[in-house]
Every structure is written in C-alpha cells, then in structure tokens.
Amino acid sequence: MASGTVAVVRVAPRASRGLWGDAWRRLLRNRPALLGFVFIGVFVGTAVFAPLLAPHDPGALYPPPPDASSGATGPYPPRPEHLMGQDLQGRDEFTRVVYGARISLLVGLGSVIFGVIIGGFVGAIAGAAGGRADNVLMRVVDVLLAIPGILLAIGIVAWLDRGLPQITIAVAVTNAPIFARLLRGGLLAIRESDYVLAARSVGVPTRRLLLRHMLPNSLTPIIVAATLALATAIIDVAGLGFLGLGPPDPRTPEWGTMLTDSTKFLRAAPYLIFFPGLAIVISAVGFNLLGDGLRESLDPRLKK
Amino acid sequence: MSGQTWADGAAIEPIEASASLVRANGGAGRVLLRAEHVVKHFPIRGGLLGVTTIGAVRAVDDVSFEVRRGETLGLVGESGCGKTTLGKVILRLIPATSGQVYVDDRPLFDLNATQLKEARRDLQVVFQDPYASLNPRMTVGEIVGEGPLVHGLTDKAKREELVRELLAKVGLNQSHIHRYPHEFSGGQRQRIGIARALALNPEFIVCDEPVSALDVSIQSQVLNLLDDLQQELGLTYLFIAHNLAVVEHISDRVGVMYLGKLVELADVDPLYAAPKHPYTVALLSAVPEPDPRRRKKRLVLKGDVPSPAAPPEGCRFNTRCWLREQLGNPERCETEEPVFRDVGAGHLVACHFSEEVTPQAIASAAERQLPVIGA
Numbered sequence: 001m002a003s004g005t006v007a008v009v010r011v012a013p014r015a016s017r018g019l020w021g022d023a024w025r026r027l028l029r030n031r032p033a034l035l036g037f038v039f040i041g042v043f044v045g046t047a048v049f050a051p052l053l054a055p056h057d058p059g060a061l062y063p064p065p066p067d068a069s070s071g072a073t074g075p076y077p078p079r080p081e082h083l084m085g086q087d088l089q090g091r092d093e094f095t096r097v098v099y100g101a102r103i104s105l106l107v108g109l110g111s112v113i114f115g116v117i118i119g120g121f122v123g124a125i126a127g128a129a130g131g132r133a134d135n136v137l138m139r140v141v142d143v144l145l146a147i148p149g150i151l152l153a154i155g156i157v158a159w160l161d162r163g164l165p166q167i168t169i170a171v172a173v174t175n176a177p178i179f180a181r182l183l184r185g186g187l188l189a190i191r192e193s194d195y196v197l198a199a200r201s202v203g204v205p206t207r208r209l210l211l212r213h214m215l216p217n218s219l220t221p222i223i224v225a226a227t228l229a230l231a232t233a234i235i236d237v238a239g240l241g242f243l244g245l246g247p248p249d250p251r252t253p254e255w256g257t258m259l260t261d262s263t264k265f266l267r268a269a270p271y272l273i274f275f276p277g278l279a280i281v282i283s284a285v286g287f288n289l290l291g292d293g294l295r296e297s298l299d300p301r302l303k304k
Numbered sequence: 305m306s307g308q309t310w311a312d313g314a315a316i317e318p319i320e321a322s323a324s325l326v327r328a329n330g331g332a333g334r335v336l337l338r339a340e341h342v343v344k345h346f347p348i349r350g351g352l353l354g355v356t357t358i359g360a361v362r363a364v365d366d367v368s369f370e371v372r373r374g375e376t377l378g379l380v381g382e383s384g385c386g387k388t389t390l391g392k393v394i395l396r397l398i399p400a401t402s403g404q405v406y407v408d409d410r411p412l413f414d415l416n417a418t419q420l421k422e423a424r425r426d427l428q429v430v431f432q433d434p435y436a437s438l439n440p441r442m443t444v445g446e447i448v449g450e451g452p453l454v455h456g457l458t459d460k461a462k463r464e465e466l467v468r469e470l471l472a473k474v475g476l477n478q479s480h481i482h483r484y485p486h487e488f489s490g491g492q493r494q495r496i497g498i499a500r501a502l503a504l505n506p507e508f509i510v511c512d513e514p515v516s517a518l519d520v521s522i523q524s525q526v527l528n529l530l531d532d533l534q535q536e537l538g539l540t541y542l543f544i545a546h547n548l549a550v551v552e553h554i555s556d557r558v559g560v561m562y563l564g565k566l567v568e569l570a571d572v573d574p575l576y577a578a579p580k581h582p583y584t585v586a587l588l589s590a591v592p593e594p595d596p597r598r599r600k601k602r603l604v605l606k607g608d609v610p611s612p613a614a615p616p617e618g619c620r621f622n623t624r625c626w627l628r629e630q631l632g633n634p635e636r637c638e639t640e641e642p643v644f645r646d647v648g649a650g651h652l653v654a655c656h657f658s659e660e661v662t663p664q665a666i667a668s669a670a671e672r673q674l675p676v677i678g679a
Binding site: 197 | 421
C-alpha cells in the first residue's frame with residue numbers, strides 16, 4: 001500500500017442477535033443435536049407423508065406369498081411386495097410402521113403440549129402468587145411426582161377407558177408436574193431479580209411484568225424439558241400399548257400394540273419386533289439428542 | 305411531582321433544562337422524601353409445612369431519615385447491614401413490614417396502584433450488578449423505553465428518539481439502541497441502567513452501590529456521570545455504598561448503618577472529621593491510607609457482625625464496641641436502646657456515650673489494640 005493512503009475498511013454493521021438467535025447458532029454447531037434433527041426429520045416426515053410413503057392400506061389384509069403352503073397363517077417374512085413382512089393377519093408391516101409414526105407423533109405431541117399447558121398454568125400461579133397457593137399446589141405436584149409415571153398413566157387409562165384421547169390425557173398428566181415445578185422455580189428465582197425490580201420501579205404493570213420479563217426468562221428449562229418429555233411420551237404411549245392399554249380398535253397401527261401382538265412370534269418372526277422397535281428408538285433418541293443439545297445451547301453458563 | 309402526561313399524545317420534552325433549574329434552585333433544601341420508622345423483617349419459616357414463622361431476619365429495624373431536594377445522601381455500612389434492603393423498601397419495590405415513607409408529604413406505602421404508578425415516575429433506582437439488572441431478552445431500546453411506554457408514550461418513533469437522547473446523555477453510542485445487554489461491557493451496562501432510570505425524568509434516584517461491581521478505572525467515569533446528571537437535572541440521590549472514599553466524594557450528608565439501624569447521620573465533613581459513634585470511628589479507621597509512609601492507627605473491630613435474626617439487646621453494637629470496653633462495660637449499653645439524638649448542628653447519633661468519643665479516647669483505644677498491622 002502506498003504511503004499516505006488510508007485504508008478504509010468497511011465493517012458491515014454486525015446484526016445484533018438476541019439470546020434466542022445466539023442459542024440457535026450454538027445449536028447448529030452441536031453435532032449430536034444435528035443427528036437428533038435428522039432422526040426427528042425422518043420421524044416427522046414419515047408421519048406427515050405416511051399416505052405417500054406407505055405402499056398399502058394399514059388395516060387391510062393381504063394374501064400370503066405364493067410359495068406358502070396352503071393353510072399356513074402369518075406372519076410372513078419380508079419380500080419385495082411387503083418390505084417388512086406381514087403380521088399374523090397378513091397386514092403389511094411396513095405400512096403399519098409408517099402409519100404408526102402418525103399415532104406416536106400425534107399422541108406424543110398432544111400429550112406434551114397438554115402437559116405444558118396444565119403444568120405451566122399451575123406453575124405460573126404458584127410462582128407468581130407464592131404463599132399459600134404455592135404451598136398447596138406444590139404439595140399436589142409432590143404427590144403426583146411420587147407416583148411412578150407409567151403407573152399413574154395406567155391408572156388414568158384404566159379409569160378413563162382405553163382410547164387415543166385418554167392416552168394423551170394420561171401421558172399429559174404424568175408429565176405436567178415436572179413442568180409445573182420447573183416454571184414455578186424459574187419464576188420464584190426471577191421474581192426478586194434486579195431487572196424485575198427495575199421494571200417494577202418504572203411502573204410496569206403486573207401483567208406485562210409477568211409476560212415480558214418473567215416468563216421469557218424462565219422458559220428455557222421448559223423448552224428443554226418438553227423436548228425430552230416428547231421422547232418419554234413416545235415411549236410411554238408405546239408402553240401403554242404394549243401393556244394392552246393401547247387404542248381399543250385393533251386395526252390402529254400403534255407401535256407398542258404391534259410389539260405386544262408380535263411377542264408370540266419372537267423366534268419365528270423377529271422382523272415384526274425389530275421394525276416397530278427401531279421406529280420407537282429412532283424417534284425417542286431423536287428428541288433426546290435434540291433436548292440435550294438445546295440444554296447446552298440455551299444455558300448461558302455453558303457459553304464459550 | 306411532575307404533572308406531565310404523554311397519554312394525550314403531546315410530546316413533552318421529558319428532560320427540560322428549565323424545569324430542572326427550577327427544581328435545583330426553587331426547591332433546594334426542602335425535604336423530598338421522609339422515611340419514618342421503616343421496618344423490614346424477613347420471616348424465617350419452619351415447621352413441617354414450612355408455613356410457621358419461627359423467627360425474622362430484622363434487615364431494617366426502625367429507620368427514620370429525610371432526604372432533601374437536590375442533595376446526595378450517602379448510606380454506608382458493612383455487607384448485610386440492611387442498606388440495600390432499605391433502598392428497596394423506601395421505593396416500595398419490596399413491601400415494608402411497617403413504617404411509612406412520605407414523598408412530598410404523600411404517604412408512599414398507602415398509595416393505590418394507579419397513584420403508585422404515577423409516583424414511581426419520580427422515584428427510580430440504579431442497581432449494583434449491571435449484569436443482573438437488565439433483562440437479557442430485551443434490546444437496549446426496549447429496556448430504556450419501557451418506562452415511557454407504560455406511562456403512555458406509545459408513539460414508537462417518539463419513543464425511539466427519546467431513547468436515543470437518553471443514550472447520548474449517558475455517553476452511549478446511539479446506534480446501539482437495538483443491541484442486547486450481553487453485547488456491552490459492565491460500565492456500558494451501568495450506563496444503560498442509568499438511562500432507564502432517567503427515562504421518566506425522575507426527581508429521586510436510589511443508587512444502590514452503582515459502581516462497586518465495576519473496574520476501578522470505570523468507577524470514576526460512572527461517578528462523574530452521576531455527578532454531571534445531578535447538576536444538569538437537579539436530581540436527588542440516595543447513594544448506597546460500602547466504599548467510604550466514594551461516599552465521601554459524592555455525598556452531602558452521610559448515614560451509617562449497623563445491623564438494620566441507622567447509628568449516625570450528619571453532613572459529610574463533620575462526620576468524616578469527627579465521627580460521634582464508636583462504630584463510625586472504627587469504620588473510618590479502616591479506610592486504607594494511600595501514603596505508605598504515613599502510619600495510621602487502626603481500630604480493628606473484634607468478632608463478626610451478630611446475626612440480624614437475633615440482634616443484641618440494648619445497643620446493637622455493644623458486643624463489639626471499643627468505647628464500651630474503655631468505659632468499663634456500662635450496663636446501660638446492654639439494657640437500653642440508644643435514642644437517635646441530635647448532638648449539635650443536626651448531627652444525629654445513636655449512642656449513649658457519644659460525648660466520650662474524643663480523639664484521646666480513640667488514640668488510647670488504638671494503643672491498647674496490639675499488635676496492629678502498620679502501627
């Protein structure tokens with residue numbers, strides 16, 4: 001550069017990112033979380049595009065392979081027309097696994113959303129009101145948390161009768177106490193924080209204080225817990241199905257129910273166990289990986 | 305009380321030189337805020353369900369004082385003596401157990417929600433920790449502009465203009481308005497906190513250790529900023545700190561707290577030159593001497609501060625008082641709580657024997673404390 005010239009370096013104004021933006025960038029650098037995204041993508045994609053992916057009807061009975069001895073019953077092993085084989089009734093296993101993703105996603109997501117709403121509501125009241133209300137609500141939460149989740153879900157399904165909505169409610173109720181406790185703890189910690197006091201001192205009304213200052217800053221543990229809860233919800237739903245508390249209509253392709261129907265043929269037809277089992281693992285592991293990744297990227301203490 | 309309103313949409317310059325001049329001259333010396341017998345006890349809960357009150361931390365115990373318009377009242381004391389709690393209670397940021405605070409003769413603790421919101425415009429606070437006092441999920445513009453917004457300045461463009469003015473006033477780059485708190489240094493964050501406090505054009509600001517979390521090099525900048533703003537806007541400060549040198553520099557009058565009580569309150573010069581309470585004497589003797597050749601006698605207090613959940617009977621300082629020891633442990637210190645009395649020219653002291661606090665007494669007390677480092 002010739003002497004006397006001044007290099008003018010134009011620095012593009014750096015876009016200002018909020019905490020959410022920062023967290024998102026950290027998440028995209030997290031390899032396990034990306035793998036989780038892939039698994040979840042497969043799971044959700046399968047559920048959404050089930051009619052396009054599945055070659056057959058999940059409820060229909062299909063004939064045995066031509067080389068089967070007459071009078072033989074299912075299950076039949078995989079072949080080109082039925083990639084994952086056929087179950088006892090001759091239904092296409094691949095189609096049922098694909099449609100099963102819909103059930104799992106619907107019930108899993110539904111129960112977590114419902115659980116976050118109930119738990120969040122209870123936690124917000126306890127955390128914002130404090131005092132006696134807090135005490136009473138938290139003792140109820142303690143009682144619910146003391147009962148093993150799957151046992152509680154079994155009890156609720158037994159009480160409400162079998163069915164997908166009932167399963168959703170049962171799994172939601174088992175999850176809700178965790179969210180209630182998390183949100184309450186977050187709110188209590190923030191209630192007396194300096195920035196909330198500062199907002200109060202400029203006259204911010206209670207409603208806005210709660211919505212703009214307290215809730216956004218106590219949401220991160222809820223987001224992480226909800227993602228991890230999706231994994232357990234999927235397992236819980238399958239578990240209820242496995243225990244015979246799945247949807248009452250036997251034609252419903254529910255992974256847990258499919259497993260329990262196939263246990264009798266564990267030796268003869270391991271493929272009937274393997275594929276629904278793999279589906280459960282992929283979806284549950286996906287949400288677990290994402291949840292762990294979220295925990296790391298949202299926690300400012302782990303910030304580099 | 306400024307009667308301006310933004311609700312009607314009329315843009316009123318929130319910071320007006322003429323108005324502050326009127327404040328600074330016309331209202332100087334009159335009482336702006338009067339705290340009467342303010343008490344704040346934090347209950348200690350116990351029992352099976354955690355609902356039974358088994359005791360109380362007496363963080364602030366019957367404190368009365370006045371803050372005059374335009375002055376800076378310093379408030380010093382050791383950690384845990386209740387000065388921060390007192391600052392929050394007199395702004396009604398946390399509810400008082402009992403007592404009353406009058407702002408311009410209006411009882412702050414009795415105001416309803418609407419009146420309180422209006423009153424808050426005049427009463428602001430700057431906190432100690434610049435990392436904890438800004439909502440991490442809001443931009444600087446949102447943080448500083450929130451007060452004006454909730455007080456009716458809904459016009460976005462006007463609000464942004466106001467925020468930019470405020471940022472300039474506290475020495476921040478106006479273009480940083482859309483940035484988030486974590487993108488700033490500690491000193492810059494403290495300036496953001498000051499801008500937020502100024503946004504409602506207040507009369508009174510509680511500065512709760514505003515510089516003790518900052519680097520020493522930044523401290524003086526922020527102190528000078530506070531000083532300049534006070535000159536310019538006619539502000540009144542309650543300046544809470546444990547750094548005695550900082551308090552001496554910035555205050556007109558100084559109050560000394562010990563275990564939830566105000567033990568001495570006087571103009572800054574008489575207090576630093578001739579303290580009348582044995583605790584203040586000890587506190588001041590702990591100020592480091594910058595000149596290493598000048599040896600200084602220090603009065604080192606024995607023991608720890610007693611628990612505020614079970615403060616000593618009588619005078620709260622009696623367990624650590626050097627004067628009491630020198631006087632042969634008079635019984636009165638343990639049985640009778642000293643009255644906060646005027647010992648001349650508005651110098652208030654809570655000690656039965658403050659007349660005995662003489663340079664000779666201090667010197668002989670320091671002599672007896674051997675070995676003393678540097679003595």
